[in-house]
Amino acid sequence: MTMDINIVLSALANPVRLDILTWLKEPERHFPLQKDMAPPGGICVSHIREKTGLSQPTISLYLSTLSRAGLVSSQRVGQWTYYSYERETADAFLDVLTERLKCAP
DSSP states (O other), X not given: OOOOHHHHHHHHTSHHXXXXXXXXXXXXXXXXXXXXXXOTTOEEHHHHHHHHTOOXXXXXXXXXXXXXXXXXXXXXXXXXXXXXEOHHHHHXXXXXXXXXXXXOO
């Protein structure tokens, strides 16, 4: 998969989306323990909505933006959707950004 750095930068430009990504990176620090049916590291969208205090449609839009950027993934379990941090994409983005901004010796 080729990364479009502009899509990732755009997704991270919103402070709430950046907060969500930060929280999903360490879900055990930021969210209540998930039920047994939750995928490992997955956080139910309702917990994300509750933490932000924003409306369900707004949170869905924000999560969709992060998902399109490849920074989060989702898994549906019954009627619930769980979101997880995509470490590989985040690491690849940081590598690309570092390379693009690095000054020549």
